[in-house]
Amino acid sequence: MTCGARTRAGTPCKLAxxxxxxxxxxxxxxxxxxxxxxxxxxxxxxGWAQKRANPMRTTGKLSSADHVS
Structure with missing residues (x-):
């Protein structure tokens, strides 16, 4: 049985x-x-760990605690 999907060219997929x-x-x-x-x-x-790792992702700005001198 072959795959029933169509390729971008409109031909049927030939993979099993x-x-x-x-x-x-x-x-x-x-x-x-x-x-x-x-x-x-x-x-x-x-998901929570990733948001904590990158504060710019959630707020768009760094807090004073995140600033490195």
């Missing part, structure tokens, strides 16, 4: 389908994210 949805490894789709409570908590903790 390896997923249940009939798509190849390139057209199988992205992850929908964590589904368990433990996975969601881990994802939230990772």
């Amino acid at each position: 389908a390896i997923y249940r949805n009939g798509r190849c490894k390139l057209h199988g789709g992205l992850s929908t994210g964590p589904t368990s409570a433990k996975g969601k908590a881990r994802s939230a903790a990772n």
